[in-house]
Amino acid sequence: MIETLTQIIASNLLVSATIAAVAWLIQSRQRHAALAHMLWTIALIKLLTPPLFTLPVVPFSTTNLASTTQADGPTALVSTEALAQVTASSWQLDMLSIAGLAWLIGSVGFLFWSLLRVTRFQRLLQSSSTAATPALAAELAALCDRFQLARTPTLRLTNARITPLVWWLGKRPHIYLPAAMTDELKHEELRWILAHELGHISRGDHYVRWIEWLACVAFWWNPVAWWARRNLRQNEEICCDALVLRTLQGSRHSYANSLLQAVEFLTEQGPRPPAMASEINSGGFLKRRFEMIVSKTPLQASSRWLRLTAVAFAAWLLPLGVAYAQNPDVRAVAERLERAVKAGEMSKDQMDAVLRMLKQPQGRANKDNKVKKRRDASPDVQKMIDDTRRRVRELVEAGEMTRAEAGEAMEKRIAAIKKRAGSAASKQRGDKGTKKSKRRGAGDAMEKMKAEHEALYRELIEMVKAGKLSREDMQRKVEAHRRGIGEKMRGAEKKGDKKADPSKDMVRQRLERAVESGDLTEEQAKQRYMEWEKRSGGAKAEAGSDKKSQRKRNTKDAIDPGAMRARLGEAVERGVMTKEQAKERWERFQKEMGQEKAGRKEKQEGKRRRRTPKRDDTPLSDVPLLGSLLRGN
Amino acid sequence: MDHPQLANAELAVMELLWSQQPRTARELREQLYTGADKAQHGTVQRLLQRLENKGFVTRDRNLPVHMFAATLSREAYAGSQLESLADKLTGGSLTPLLTHLLDARKIPRNEIAQLRELLDQSREENS
Numbered sequence: 100m101i102e103t104l105t106q107i108i109a110s111n112l113l114v115s116a117t118i119a120a121v122a123w124l125i126q127s128r129q130r131h132a133a134l135a136h137m138l139w140t141i142a143l144i145k146l147l148t149p150p151l152f153t154l155p156v157v158p159f160s161t162t163n164l165a166s167t168t169q170a171d172g173p174t175a176l177v178s179t180e181a182l183a184q185v186t187a188s189s190w191q192l193d194m195l196s197i198a199g200l201a202w203l204i205g206s207v208g209f210l211f212w213s214l215l216r217v218t219r220f221q222r223l224l225q226s227s228s229t230a231a232t233p234a235l236a237a238e239l240a241a242l243c244d245r246f247q248l249a250r251t252p253t254l255r256l257t258n259a260r261i262t263p264l265v266w267w268l269g270k271r272p273h274i275y276l277p278a279a280m281t282d283e284l285k286h287e288e289l290r291w292i293l294a295h296e297l298g299h300i301s302r303g304d305h306y307v308r309w310i311e312w313l314a315c316v317a318f319w320w321n322p323v324a325w326w327a328r329r330n331l332r333q334n335e336e337i338c339c340d341a342l343v344l345r346t347l348q349g350s351r352h353s354y355a356n357s358l359l360q361a362v363e364f365l366t367e368q369g370p371r372p373p374a375m376a377s378e379i380n381s382g383g384f385l386k387r388r389f390e391m392i393v394s395k396t397p398l399q400a401s402s403r404w405l406r407l408t409a410v411a412f413a414a415w416l417l418p419l420g421v422a423y424a425q426n427p428d429v430r431a432v433a434e435r436l437e438r439a440v441k442a443g444e445m446s447k448d449q450m451d452a453v454l455r456m457l458k459q460p461q462g463r464a465n466k467d468n469k470v471k472k473r474r475d476a477s478p479d480v481q482k483m484i485d486d487t488r489r490r491v492r493e494l495v496e497a498g499e500m501t502r503a504e505a506g507e508a509m510e511k512r513i514a515a516i517k518k519r520a521g522s523a524a525s526k527q528r529g530d531k532g533t534k535k536s537k538r539r540g541a542g543d544a545m546e547k548m549k550a551e552h553e554a555l556y557r558e559l560i561e562m563v564k565a566g567k568l569s570r571e572d573m574q575r576k577v578e579a580h581r582r583g584i585g586e587k588m589r590g591a592e593k594k595g596d597k598k599a600d601p602s603k604d605m606v607r608q609r610l611e612r613a614v615e616s617g618d619l620t621e622e623q624a625k626q627r628y629m630e631w632e633k634r635s636g637g638a639k640a641e642a643g644s645d646k647k648s649q650r651k652r653n654t655k656d657a658i659d660p661g662a663m664r665a666r667l668g669e670a671v672e673r674g675v676m677t678k679e680q681a682k683e684r685w686e687r688f689q690k691e692m693g694q695e696k697a698g699r700k701e702k703q704e705g706k707r708r709r710r711t712p713k714r715d716d717t718p719l720s721d722v723p724l725l726g727s728l729l730r731g732n
Numbered sequence: 733m734d735h736p737q738l739a740n741a742e743l744a745v746m747e748l749l750w751s752q753q754p755r756t757a758r759e760l761r762e763q764l765y766t767g768a769d770k771a772q773h774g775t776v777q778r779l780l781q782r783l784e785n786k787g788f789v790t791r792d793r794n795l796p797v798h799m800f801a802a803t804l805s806r807e808a809y810a811g812s813q814l815e816s817l818a819d820k821l822t823g824g825s826l827t828p829l830l831t832h833l834l835d836a837r838k839i840p841r842n843e844i845a846q847l848r849e850l851l852d853q854s855r856e857e858n859s
Contacts, residue, residue: 219817227810258811352855359847389847393854 110150116323118142126330136334137409140307141416142327143314151418209319224275228257242294245346246301256281262365265296267305280364291357294347298339340392355392663688735812736786745779746788750806754792754799
């Protein structure tokens with residue numbers, strides 16, 4: 100929501116500023132006041148209209164975001180990175196909300212201030228003015244015919260010495276002339292002044308007042324808005340002068356002289372009307388105006404072709420927006436995904452889904468929202484939240500939970516997911532350093548545990564539904580399992596990668612024992628250890644079978660007690676072992692076998708209980724590789 | 733035409749006088765505080781005194797009961813307020829941003845002279 104809004108605002112500012120720059124260039128060539136006026140108006144309107152379609156213009160490099168710290172070990176990395184991330188993002192959020200608040204306060208303040216002024220001005224205009232004399236009213240009606248205006252505006256004479264102006268608050272527009280001016284100026288001069296005001300009305304400039312007012316209320320801090328407003332008015336006056344001269348076909352000098360008379364009248368005491376009025380002398384553009392008026396080739400109406408072009412340009416520009424495009428390195432990701440599929444870590448369908456996701460144009464992603472997206476709005480997080488929501492709904496439908504409980508549970512769950520996604524994101528960023536593979540291993544393990552936990556949760560819910568388990572028991576179990584994971588993770592983090600796997604110590608001990616008992620030479624043991632280390636990349640099941648292979652030269656023989664017995668017998672016969680030694684060895688073997696069996700049993704039971712979800716219905720977030728893939732390395 | 737702005741109570745008295753004048757202080761009190769006792773009389777007297785001092789009201793002392801009349805029309809007062817409102821806004825008393833909003837500045841005399849010159853020149857050329 101916020102990032103969309105920021106995006107729209109940034110895009111509008113950019114487009115509007117570009118139009119303003121073009122308008123400025125056109126304006127410097129004096130002959131195109133009408134076109135410049137139109138462009139300035141479009142620049143203001145563009146601030147207010149939302150972009151309906153966007154053009155990606157700035158490819159955004161992911162490397163800009165990567166912040167690598169040289170922290171030693173995963174613990175330090177996670178904590179400092181996460182901390183820095185959290186502080187940075189919350190700081191950004193704070194700044195954003197402070198700026199938003201200031202903006203809002205400014206706009207509301209400006210809105211009320213200007214409305215107050217407008218109402219006061221309106222009241223004073225009304226109470227200080229009287230209807231025009233019949234002679235002036237008749238003159239106005241005649242002029243309206245010349246301008247082909249369907250409705251004659253109301254003409255009133257005000258007591259105050261203010262500039263002649265057009266005032267429109269809906270309904271019929273009003274023209275206000277200072278009563279003193281009608282006394283001081285000649286009839287012909289007054290006629291030109293009235294014609295100028297009618298010119299504004301016929302051009303529809305009183306509507307433009309409202310557009311610029313809205314744009315300035317909404318973007319009071321934007322200099323482009325004020326710049327556009329100022330230039331808009333100046334060009335408006337020039338266009339209006341040209342229109343008056345074209346329409347009335349009178350003497351240009353007479354018109355210029357009338358304007359100058361009005362200016363002189365006003366400088367005796369020249370207060371200004373508020374923003375809603377179209378003034379006769381706004382701008383300070385006067386010299387240029389006079390030059391234009393008295394020049395031998397006065398400004399012509401812009402050609403039909405030019406007007407059509409401008410309208411087409413406006414129609415094309417107004418719904419337009421621009422976006423920062425993000426270019427993920429799709430090829431590199433595809434390679435990594437293929438490797439993952441080969442290794443059986445994900446299905447082909449999942450790979451396709453990820454690639455599709457990446458290939459979609461990421462129009463709305465800019466620097467700011469990218470950080471934020473990683474934190475809470477990423478599609479996988481959304482998916483997790485949706486999953487949870489579905490699950491909770493199921494529970495409510497089954498009558499296991501009240502609605503209130505469900506709501507509470509949902510909130511907790513979503514918070515947990517977001518938190519998790521946040522720490523995962525900071526972890527991902529942390530991975531950028533030199534110790535990539537190791538950390539990824541740790542991340543994978545964590546993801547796996549999470550997946551297990553998830554699966555357990557699902558299974559338990561099913562059991563609750565089937566009535567095999569009470570809800571309290573289920574919660575206790577889930578809680579216990581979660582604690583278990585937490586401890587494991589903490590343990591792993593504390594020990595660091597080298598000691599993360601307790602089985603390593605066991606392997607080493609066994610190998611040592613084997614060397615002692617003469618089953619292996621020291622070199623063989625070393626080699627085996629190296630091999631084992633290579634193989635035990637991360638998967639525990641493999642590590643388990645590795646342990647077995649470490650214990651004896653021949654794995655199958657070692658498992659089979661009969662073969663073991665035969666081998667021991669052989670050893671005694673050959674004189675390699677004494678009988679006592681063989682007996683001892685046998686006993687030890689039996690003991691170990693017993694342990695192994697118990698262990699295996701436990702493991703199988705565990706497996707049955709937590710049965711890891713099938714790959715195909717794993718949410719994308721549970722695919723351990725995805726996180727690192729998205730980083731595109 | 734430099735008139736100070738009136739307070740609401742003063743304006744209420746002026747509105748009554750603008751609608752019908754001259755009036756006595758008692759009439760004004762009855763209009764302003766319908767059904768009130770004499771306690772309000774002093775208030776009205778004070779208001780009238782203040783308006784007289786500011787030059788908005790004249791007092792006719794020829795009769796035993798003083799008659800009050802407005803010296804300034806409603807339009808004149810509103811006009812002066814309109815001007816001073818505009819003056820206030822151009823005087824720079826508000827923030828630069830809001831002064832800029834008005835794009836307000838008086839046209840200096842020399843600029844007008846320049847414009848006049850320009851006009852005369854062009855007229856000569858034409859003739």
